[in-house]
Amino acid sequence: MSTQAQPSGHRPTVTQPVGEEIRVRGLVQGVGFRPTVWRLAHACGVVGDVRNDSDGVLIHAWGDAWTIERFIRSLSAECPPLARIDAIERHELTETADVSDFRIVASVAGHVQTAVTPDAVICAACAAEIADPANRRYRYPFTNCTHCGPRLSIVEAIPYDRANTTMAAFAMCDACRAEYDDPGDRRFHAQPVACPVCGPRVWLESRDGERADADDPCRAASLLLRHGSIVAIKGLGGFQLACDACDETAVARLRRLKRRERKPFALMARDLQAVRRYGTAGETECALLHSAGGPIVILRADGAERVAASVAPGVGTLGFMLPSTPLHRLLMESIDTALVMTSGNTSEEPPCIDNADARARLGRIADVFLMHDRDIARRVDDSVTRVVLGETRMLRRARGYAPAPLLLPDGFAATPAVLAMGGELKNTFCLTRNAQAIVSHHIGDLEDALTYADYRRSVMQYLRLFEHEPHAIAVDFHPEYLSRKIGCNLAQAWQIPVVEVQHHHAHLAACMAENGVALDAPPMLGVALDGLGLGDDGTLWGGEFMLADYRGFTRLGLFKPVAMPGGTRAIDEPWRNAYAHLHAAFDWAGFTRQYAGLDIERFLSSRPRAVLDTMIAQRVNSPLASSAGRLFDAVAATLGVCRERVLYEGQAAVELEALVDMGALRDERDACAYQFEITSTVPHGLRCIEPWPMWEALLDDLRSGTPVPVIAARFHKGLAIAIVRMVEGLADLLAEPVDARSVALSGGVFQNRVLFEQVAGRLGVAGFRVLTHRQVPANDGGLALGQAVVAGAQRRLA
Template sequence: MSPGASLLAADEQRAERIRVQGLVQGVGMRPTVWRLARAAQLCGWVRNDGEGVEIRVQGGAEAIAAFVQALREQAPPLARIDRIERQTCALESLPAFQIEHSGSGAVRTAVVADAACCEQCRAEIFDPYARRYRYAFTNCTHCGPRLSIVASIPYDRAGTSMRAFALCQDCRAEYEAPDDRRFHAQPIACHACGPRAQLLRADGAAFSVQALSMLDEVDAACTLLQRGQILAIKGLGGYQLACDAGNAEALAELRRRKRRARKPFALMARDLDVIRQYARLSDTEAALLQSAAAPIVLLDAEGQALPEAVAPGLRSLGFMLPNTPLHHLLLRRMARPIVLTSGNLADEPQCIDDEDARARLSGIADYFLLHNRAIVRRVDDSVARVVDGRVQLLRRARGYAPNPLPLPQGFAEAAPLLALGGELKNSFCLLRRGEAIVSHHMGDLGEARTQADYRRAVGDYLQLFEHQPQAVVIDAHPEYHSSKFGHELAEQRRLPLRRVQHHHAHIAACLADNGVPLNAPPVLGIALDGLGFGDNGEIWGGEFLLADYRSCRRLGSFKPVAMLGGEKAMVEPWRNTYAQLMAELGWPRFAMNYAELDLYRFLEAQPRAVFDAMLGQGLNSPPASSCGRLFDAVAAAMGICRERALYEGQAAIELETLVDQHTLRHEDEQLAYPFAIPRLQNGLPYIEPLAMWQALLGDLVLGTPLPVMAARFHKGLTQVMVRMVEKLCDSEGAAAGLRCVALSGGVFQNRVLLSEMRRRLQAAGYTVLQHRQLPANDGGLSLGQAVIAAAQGLAGIH
C-alpha cells in the first residue's frame, strides 16, 4: 500500500490481504486480530498458514490503517512481529470478521517457549471470589506451559500431557470463545478438571497436612520451608530442590546432601520488594525479572546479608520471581527468599519423571510437593545478567527456547540443516526457511544421563518441528559426544556431514545474533574460551580471527602454554600456574626471586620432577592458547580456588568477583599489568604474559590487596587486546581497515572484561558486536555451526 493510503477518505471502501510473520502462531495472535478487527468494524477472516498468520480485511481505508497500527502496538504478550506485508485485493461480499481454520500448505508448528504466569492469572489465584482461587495450575493464552508439555504435533491438547484431563463445561466454554483470553489455550484447567498438587513425606510416612495449613497442600509446603525442611518440588520443566535461604543449617544440609560444595544456588523471592532487601536492582533488571521469560537474573548483593553458603566467594546473587501459580502460592507467606535449585545430584540432569525423582531425590529432600501433570521435556531455568544496561543471556532455556530466531538477510534460501553444538553448555540448532530454532540448554555431555537426554531431545525436535535436514553439522573436535552422535546420524540418514571450527562458530554465532547480512564484509572476531579444536589438531582458546560466515583466518592468538595433565588442568587451576611460570621464568629464577611466597611453598611441595618431565617431553601436556586457562593460572597464583575447581569456571568467576572498581576505573593506566605482543616462529602475533607475571608476583611480594591485583589483571588484559586489535586493523595485512569487532566465547561472560573491552574499543572508534539473544559461551555454538554450513552451502563450498 502506498504511503498516502491512510489519507484516503474515511468512507472509501478497501480490501487487503495482510500477512503477519514472526513468532505469531500459538501465542494468541488470531483472537487478538479478531478483537481488533471487530473493534474497527472490519469484515473478513484470519487464519494460520505456512507463512505465519494470513488476514483478509475489508472496510474503510482509515479503519484498516488504524487496525494495522493497533496490531503492531497491541500484539499478544508472547508474540514477536517481524514483518507485516499488505496487498490490495478486490472487494467482495464478506461476513462479519471471523477466525477460520488453518489454510492450505504446511502450517508452521506452533511450539513455543514456556511463559511465566501473567498478571491476570496471578490476580485470579489470589482472588477468593474467582473460580481459580488458589488453583496452582492456572494459565491462559498469554502464559503457562508450552515446550515442557508438548508430546506430539499438531500442538493441541491431545498432543500434550494435558490429554489426561478432560475439560469441564466451564473450561470448554472459555476454550471455544474468541473473546476469552483462554481461547485455544491448550493447557487450561481448573479445580474441577485439572491437575492437582500433593504433599508427601520422602520416607513415605503419614502426616497431617491440616497441622501445617488450613488452606491446601501448597500452603502446607510453605510452612515446611519456614520450619527448615528441604523440599523437592515438581516445577514446570523439572524437579527443584528448595529450602529457606535464610536458614544456614538448612543450606548446609542441602549442600551436603546434594554434593554441591560451592557452586552458587539460585534464589526465588515472592516479589521485587523482597529482592530489594538483598540486592541492588535497576529498572532493566526489574523488567527482566518480570518478563514472560522470568529468568534467573544475577544481581549485585546489597543490603541484608544472606548466609555465605548461598553463593560462596561471590558478591552476586541469582534471583528469580515465581514463574508458575504453584510458586506464587508457595511463596505467598515467605518474607525472605528460598533457594530453588535443580532437582539432581551434582552434574546429573534435572529429574522430570516422578519415579526417578523419588528414587534419586529421597536422600536429599524431606518432603515432595508433587502434581499429576507429566513433564514431557526437561527445561532448565534460564540465566541472565545486565551489563551496562544490556541484557546478557548466560543460559537460554525456559522462557526463551525454542522460540525461532530470524536469520539475517541472505539466508532465506539456505537448505535445512541440523547443527549439533559442542560438548559443554550444549544446545543444538535446526535451521530452516530463514529461521533458526536453537534448542533449550542441554548441559555438559560428559555425563551419561545428559547424553541420553540430549539424544532424545534431538529426536524430539526433529519430530516436533517436522524437520528434514539435508546435512548434519558438527564441531571439528572428533572426541566430542555431539560430534560422534553427528557421525551416527549422518550415517543413519545418509546425509552429508559438515565440520566447523569451534572459534569460527563462536564468531559466526555473534554475527547472526546481531543480524549481520550474509554478504557483509569480514569482521575481526575475538573468541576467548577454555579450549576448542583449532587447525592441525592444535588446542585454541584465545583467538583473533578475520571472519565472515563462509571462512575465517587466524591473525593473532594468546601464547600457547602447556595444559599440564591434559584435562586435569581444567579442574586443578594450580597446574596452569605452574605451566605458565615454567614457560615464562623457569624454576630457578622463580625460586631465586619469590621463595618467600606461599605460592612458592605450595608448588615446591608438588612432585615437580614428574611435572617437569611431562612438560619437557610433551607428555599429556598439550599446548593451548587458552584465555580461560590463563585466568585459572592467575587466580591460583593469587590463592583463589588454587587446588581444585568445584564447578566450571569457578576460579575465573571468583577472580572477577574480587575486582576493585575504583582501581579498575581510576588508577593510573600504567599500573595495569603489562603484556607484550611479539610474534611466534610462524609470524603470528601473540599476547605474551611474561611482564604480567613479573608485575603480579611483585605485587604478591609487596602484599598488595587481592582486589587491586584482580583489577590490574583485568585492566592490563583489556589494554593488550585492544592493542592487538589496533595492530591487526591498522597494519597492511588482511585485516587492514577493519572497524568492526565481534566478541564471543565463554570468557566474555566475565562482566568486567566485556564492559572494559566494549568501552575501550568504542573509544578507539570500533563498532563492537556482542551476543544479544544467545549466550556467548558454547550455548550459542550450534547457531554458529548452522549459519557457517548454510553460507558455505549457498556458495557451493562443501
C-alpha cells in the same frame, strides 16, 4: 508488501471494496493472536475469517480499502503481549466475501513453519484471580490464559492445540469450555486452560510416597520450608529443590546431599521488595525480573541483609528470580525471606521431570515432595541473565526464551536447512531454515550420561516438533565431542553432508549472526576467548584473534601457547596451569631465586616437579594451549584462589573476578596495570600476547604485600589493555575490502564482567564498532547458532 502505518487522516467518502489474504508469521500461535484479530476485525468492520496453520496465522479479510489498511495497522499496534510478528504478507483476493461477519475457524495441519512459543510467567490477571477468594480459581496452582502459562514444556506436536499437549488427559469442564470457545474471553483457545474442577491437581507427599493430609499443599510446603525442610517441587519444566536461603544448616545440608559443593545456588523471592533486601536491582534488572521470560537475574549481593554463606560462596553476586508459576506464587505467599530454588538433580545430572524418577533420584535429598499430575513434555531449565553495560546478556537460554526463533541476517533465506549439534559443555543445538534459527533450550554438559541421553532425545523431539528436514549437519572439529559423533552418525544414516566448524569460528559467527551481519558482508575482526577448542592445526586454542566472515576465517593472533601438564587434569587443578605458566616465564631456578618464600613457591615446591618438567619437555599428556581460560586459572592459583582444584567449570576465574578491587580498577592509572608484550611467533608470523611481563609485575606485587584484590584489578585491566592493543595493531595491517573497524567479542571468558566492560569500553573509545552477545550466550551455549550459520553459508556455495 509493506505494512508501515500510513497517516490516518479522515475516512474517504467513497472507497472501493477489496479482499485480501493476510499471512502473519512469527510467534503467533498459542498467544491469543486469533482472538485479537477477531476483536480488531469487529472493531474495524472487517468481515472474513482467521485460522492457525503450519505457516502461522492466515486471515481472509474483506472491507473497503481504508478499513483494511486500518485493520492491518492495528494488528501490529495491538499485538498480544506474548506474540511477535516477524512478517505480514498481503495478497489480493479476487473473490467476493461469502460471509457477513468475522469468524475464527479451525486450524489447518501441514508442513510446520511456525514457531513454538516459550513458557511464560503468570500474568497479572491470573495472579489476581488466584488471590481472590470469590474467584473460582482462587489458589489454583495451574491457572493460566493466552497471555501466560506453559508452552514448550507441555507441547508435543504442532499445531499447538490441546490434543497435542500434555493437557490432553484433562477434559475441560463446562465452565472452562465456555471460556475456551469464547473469542471475547482471554482464555479463548488457551490450550492449558483448567480449573479445580477439571484440571491437574497438586499434593504433598513424604519421601516414602505417602500423601499428606493437607487441604492446601502449597501452604503446608511453605510452613515446612520455614522450619528448615528441603522440599522437592515439581515446577514448570522440571523438579526443583528448595530450602530457606537464610538457614545455613538447611543450605549446607542441601549442598551435601545434592553433591554440589560450591557452585552458587539460584534464589527466589516473593517480590521485588524482598529481592532488594539482599541485592541491588536497577531499572533493567527490575524489568527482567518482571518480564514474561522471568529469568534468573544476576545481581550484586550488597543489600542490607544476607543470605546464608553457603548460598554463593566466593562470589559477590546472587542469582534471583521471582515466582514464575501460580504454584510458586502460592508457595511464596507467606515466605518473606529468600528461598534457594535450584534444579532437582544431583551433581551435573539433568533435573527430574517425571514423578517416579523424582522419587527415585531425589528421595535421599528431599524431606517432602510438592507433586502434581500434569506431565512435563521436556525438561526446561531456568534461564540466567546479567545486565552488563546497560544491556541484558543471556548466560543460559532456556525457560521463557527458547525456542523462540532468531531472525537470521540478509542472505540466509537462500541457505539450506541445517541441524547444528553444538558443543560438549553447556550444550544447545540449533535448527535453521527460511532465515530463522531455532536454538534449543539449554541441555547441559554431555559428559554426564543422563544429560547425553536427554540430548539425543531432545534433538529428535525438535526434529519431529518442527518437522525439520536438514540438508546438512554442522559439528565441531573435535573428534571426541559426543555431539559430533551423534551428528556424524545421523548424517551417515540420512545420507547428507557433514560440515565441520572450528570452535572459535563458531563463537564469532554466532556473535555476527545475532548482530545482523549480512551473509555477504566483508570479513571483520573477532576476539574469541574461552577455555579450550580444537584448532584447525590440531592444537588446542582458546585465546584467538581472527579475521572472519561466515564462510571462513584467518587466524591473526593468539595468546602464548602454554603447556597443560596432565591434560584435562589441568582444567580441574589450577595449580598445574600456574606451574606451567611460571615454567614458561622463568626457569625454576630463576623463579625460586627471585621469589623464594612466596606462598605459591612453597606450594609448587611440594609438587612432583621433576615429573611435571618431563611431561612438559617431552609433550607427554601435556598439550600446548593458547587458552585465555587457563591463564585466568594460573593467575587465580598463584593468588591462592581455587589453587588445588575447582568444583565447577570456570570457578577459579569467577572467584578471581569477584576479588577485584573496583576502586583500584577505576582509579588507578593505566600505567599501574600489568603489562603484556605483543610479539610475533615463528614460523607462522602470528601476533602473540606474551604474559611474562605480567607475571614479573604480579609476583613483585605479591612479594611487596600488595593486597590480592588490587593485584586482581591490575591483572584484569592489563589484560584488557593488551587485547585492545592487539586489535588496534591488527586493524592497522588490514585494508579494504576487509572491515577493519568492526570487532566481534565471543567466548565464555567474556562473561567475566570486569574484562568485558574494560575491553568493550576501550575498543569503543578507540573508534571500533563492537559486536557483543545479548540473545544467545557468549559461552558454548551459543556455539550451535554459529555452527549453523557457517554451515549454511558454506553449503550455499556448494
